[in-house]
Amino acid sequence: MLFFELRFFVFFALVFAVHWALRRNGPRKLWLLSASYFFYASWDWRFLGLILLSTAVDYIAAGRIAAETREPVRRRWLVISLALNLGILGFFKYFNFFVQSGIGVLQALGLPAEVRELAIVLPVGISFFTFQSMSYTIDVHRRRLEPAGGFVDFALFVSFFPQLVAGPIVRALGFLPQLRETRAFGAVAVRASLTLFLVGFIKKACIADHVAVAADAVFAGEAVFGAASHWLAAMLYSVQIFCDFSGYTDMALGLAGLLGYQLVPNFDFPYFARSIREFWRRWHISLSSWFRDYLYLPLGGNRHGRGRTLRNLMAVFLLCGLWHGASWTFVLWGLFHGGLMLLERTRFEQARAALPGAVQWLYAYGLVVCGWVIFRSQDVASMLGFFAGMLPGGGGGGGEALAGVWWFVLAGLALAHAASFRFDLPARFARLPHVPFAFLYGAAWALALQWVATGHRPFIYFQF
Amino acid sequence: MFGPGGRFLLSALVGFWLVAALGRVAVPPPAEDDIAARLEHLASPDARYDVVFFGSSVVRRGVVPEVLDSELARLGAPLRTFNMAATGSQPFETDHLVSLVLHGMDEPPRLVVVEALSPRFESLIPPVNAYGDKLVYWHTPANTVRVLRARAEAHVPGGIGGSAGRHLRHALFRFGSVGQGRRIAARAAAVPHTHAEIEQQRGFAALEPAPGEPERFMPPPGWAALVAGLDARNRRRPAVRTIHRSWLEGQVSRIRAAGSEVVYLVGPSVRANVEVHWLARNGHLPNLLAFDSPARHPELFATGHRRDPIHLNEDGAREWSRQLAQSLAAWLDAGSIPR
Numbered sequence: 001m002l003f004f005e006l007r008f009f010v011f012f013a014l015v016f017a018v019h020w021a022l023r024r025n026g027p028r029k030l031w032l033l034s035a036s037y038f039f040y041a042s043w044d045w046r047f048l049g050l051i052l053l054s055t056a057v058d059y060i061a062a063g064r065i066a067a068e069t070r071e072p073v074r075r076r077w078l079v080i081s082l083a084l085n086l087g088i089l090g091f092f093k094y095f096n097f098f099v100q101s102g103i104g105v106l107q108a109l110g111l112p113a114e115v116r117e118l119a120i121v122l123p124v125g126i127s128f129f130t131f132q133s134m135s136y137t138i139d140v141h142r143r144r145l146e147p148a149g150g151f152v153d154f155a156l157f158v159s160f161f162p163q164l165v166a167g168p169i170v171r172a173l174g175f176l177p178q179l180r181e182t183r184a185f186g187a188v189a190v191r192a193s194l195t196l197f198l199v200g201f202i203k204k205a206c207i208a209d210h211v212a213v214a215a216d217a218v219f220a221g222e223a224v225f226g227a228a229s230h231w232l233a234a235m236l237y238s239v240q241i242f243c244d245f246s247g248y249t250d251m252a253l254g255l256a257g258l259l260g261y262q263l264v265p266n267f268d269f270p271y272f273a274r275s276i277r278e279f280w281r282r283w284h285i286s287l288s289s290w291f292r293d294y295l296y297l298p299l300g301g302n303r304h305g306r307g308r309t310l311r312n313l314m315a316v317f318l319l320c321g322l323w324h325g326a327s328w329t330f331v332l333w334g335l336f337h338g339g340l341m342l343l344e345r346t347r348f349e350q351a352r353a354a355l356p357g358a359v360q361w362l363y364a365y366g367l368v369v370c371g372w373v374i375f376r377s378q379d380v381a382s383m384l385g386f387f388a389g390m391l392p393g394g395g396g397g398g399g400e401a402l403a404g405v406w407w408f409v410l411a412g413l414a415l416a417h418a419a420s421f422r423f424d425l426p427a428r429f430a431r432l433p434h435v436p437f438a439f440l441y442g443a444a445w446a447l448a449l450q451w452v453a454t455g456h457r458p459f460i461y462f463q464f
Numbered sequence: 465m466f467g468p469g470g471r472f473l474l475s476a477l478v479g480f481w482l483v484a485a486l487g488r489v490a491v492p493p494p495a496e497d498d499i500a501a502r503l504e505h506l507a508s509p510d511a512r513y514d515v516v517f518f519g520s521s522v523v524r525r526g527v528v529p530e531v532l533d534s535e536l537a538r539l540g541a542p543l544r545t546f547n548m549a550a551t552g553s554q555p556f557e558t559d560h561l562v563s564l565v566l567h568g569m570d571e572p573p574r575l576v577v578v579e580a581l582s583p584r585f586e587s588l589i590p591p592v593n594a595y596g597d598k599l600v601y602w603h604t605p606a607n608t609v610r611v612l613r614a615r616a617e618a619h620v621p622g623g624i625g626g627s628a629g630r631h632l633r634h635a636l637f638r639f640g641s642v643g644q645g646r647r648i649a650a651r652a653a654a655v656p657h658t659h660a661e662i663e664q665q666r667g668f669a670a671l672e673p674a675p676g677e678p679e680r681f682m683p684p685p686g687w688a689a690l691v692a693g694l695d696a697r698n699r700r701r702p703a704v705r706t707i708h709r710s711w712l713e714g715q716v717s718r719i720r721a722a723g724s725e726v727v728y729l730v731g732p733s734v735r736a737n738v739e740v741h742w743l744a745r746n747g748h749l750p751n752l753l754a755f756d757s758p759a760r761h762p763e764l765f766a767t768g769h770r771r772d773p774i775h776l777n778e779d780g781a782r783e784w785s786r787q788l789a790q791s792l793a794a795w796l797d798a799g800s801i802p803r
Contacts, residue, residue: 006636253764434472436620438474439478441476441479442480443483445476445480446482449640450641450642451646452642453643
């Protein structure tokens with residue numbers, strides 16, 4: 001059930017109506033939990049057991065950690081929680097990858113090795129809800145957080161449907177207190193939430209899914225495109241992945257807002273960053289801050305000298321790459337960004353900072369686009385082929401070219417994005433008086449529907 | 465009269481409805497299969513045709529107006545024909561195109577030839593065509609009600625359930641012109657259709673082999689038995705209750721009310737048309753010209769004339785058009801159809 005499908009609209013209308021019709025907080029939470037499990041089961045009911053297992057174990061572990069004063073016992077419960085979450089993630093997401101890679105190494109050494117792959121179906125959103133659940137037990141262990149008031153609260157925190165399958169990765173510290181209070185409809189920012197949902201819908205259904213067609217044509221590598229088309233496709237992919245992922249986030253924030261809950265923002269105009277460091281402060285903020293708080297800082301952060309800082313950074317980005325998927329291209333993508341982060345901690349940073357703003361932007365955006373080529377490629381060979389195609393005279397001389405209209409589309413989208421950044425258009429729209437807002441909102445939906453791309457594509461980040 | 469919530473909802477609905485209505489006016493007919501261009505051609509003042517063919521790809525790839533006209537002229541029945549069939553066209557879709565043509569032409573054609581497909585409607589929308597422009601396009605409120613009523617009355621196994629959902633979704637898509645923005649923009653940019661090829665081919669398009677497909681038809685295993693058994697299969701009794709006769713009768717009266725006569729046509733395909741033959745045998749289907757009998761039309765089932773089990777190749781299309789002209793001329797001579 002995708003956020004832009006008709007059946008989701010029916011589902012949400014029902015959830016919304018019943019949620020606000022219920023007066024007491026307890027039944028409301030139970031209703032939202034049931035709706036969330038129904039939503040998850042609509043993807044594949046078999047994985048309900050998985051999310052229930054993870055939820056139950058973390059709920060029990062956190063309770064024991066909080067009740068226990070002896071540190072070794074507390075630590076033991078934390079290890080049980082982490083082992084379960086990482087075990088589930090490792091099995092479903094990485095088992096075949098590591099087995100295949102191991103076999104590859106053995107075969108390269110001339111040793112006979114052959115293992116049949118397991119037919120493992122990746123549960124949707126597994127990386128998101130396991131990270132969310134892990135952060136809870138870690139925070140309870142660190143005594144930064146009191147355990148959830150009840151199982152329903154915790155289960156709803158893990159499975160809250162607007163952000164269940166693709167984030168943002170919510171922290172218990174920010175979400176559980178919201179569950180303790182009865183939400184009042186009068187306090188809901190209806191217009192802002194509706195606007196966020198519409199903006200997300202436009203980004204996903206009207207932009208990402210359209211530009212995907214052009215980007216896919218070049219990344220498929222079936223025809224010989226010239227260097228300009230390769231660059232254009234890479235930039236269009238940067239548009240696609242941003243609009244796809246931030247569109248989902250906007251819709252999630254809007255839906256949660258309509259139900260009276262606030263989720264953390266996940267994007268802050270990342271393509272306006274002037275350095276890779278700044279990019280990571282603006283892109284997938286909930287993931288980068290998760291890695292910072294639960295991996296980088298516990299490893300020592302930048303407090304133990306230059307060597308340790310570099311090691312910690314590379315470890316974080318390697319795992320960040322792997323978090324996205326079990327593939328060498330994701331590992332390379334993580335290392336690519338880790339390497340650039342290291343570079344920006346050398347003398348190079350002074351030189352970069354001295355450059356004019358536009359050149360700094362070009363540097364950051366150009367490298368991010370190159371990173372997306374690694375990210376998007378099916379395997380290392382096709383990645384190298386794509387990079388070769390981006391070189392002048394690359395792509396075998398360039399017999400074919402993407403239609404010129406895509407350059408105009410790209411320029412138009414960049415202008416719209418810049419205008420949104422400069423004038424904060426969605427916020428201004430949401431501040432319109434009641435009736436004009438509603439009229440324009442209805443009109444905007446009708447216009448947006450006319451521009452949706454037919455043929456549904458799931459959100460890119462659902463696979464992670 | 466309304467509270468704040470009611471005013472909000474009403475304003476949003478008005479805004480939505482207004483833009484959706486503008487969108488519906490601006491959406492051009494489907495470009496697929498040159499439908500828009502052919503409709504535009506038929507509606508132009510200098511387009512004068514005596515016979516217009518409607519149907520699926522069997523007709524679109526099989527009826528060559530140029531051959532048909534010269535053969536008719538040779539037989540003393542000079543008529544000018546046009547092929548308005550569309551690939552994948554289902555009965556309701558064809559019906560919609562018939563209405564558009566009859567309302568669009570200055571002078572209606574004397575004959576409207578409609579490919580007779582099974583009027584049972586349970587397999588109406590092949591998944592491959594779902595959300596295609598032309599499929600969404602014909603889901604006007606009136607057509608949607610008609611198709612839902614037809615299904616409800618036809619006692620189709622499984623009832624109206626799943627298919628009703630699909631039709632309502634398509635009707636909603638049409639109401640909101642979902643996904644039609646690019647076509648609206650193209651229309652606004654006034655990209656002209658080229659009529660030269662349409663005037664030359666008059667709607668016929670030969671089915672070329674797909675890339676990698678052999679030039680000649682390679683009969684599938686059991687082809688000979690399939691062809692040999694077709695006549696017997698067509699003589700079987702269908703599940704009569706599932707045939708929606710009143711819809712068919714409605715189509716006949718709509719065409720006649722527009723001033724044309726209707727002729728039903730069955731093409732030379734190996735798909736059995738049990739319902740159609742039963743209707744004709746029992747006098748419920750006026751003016752049927754059937755070419756799906758290998759015993760009577762062996763040339764049309766010869767492998768040299770076929771592209772695949774359903775379609776003819778260009779040679780086959782020319783052969784069928786000659787035979788079609790002879791049948792039409794014979795009917796005209798017999799006075800079955802007014803000359």
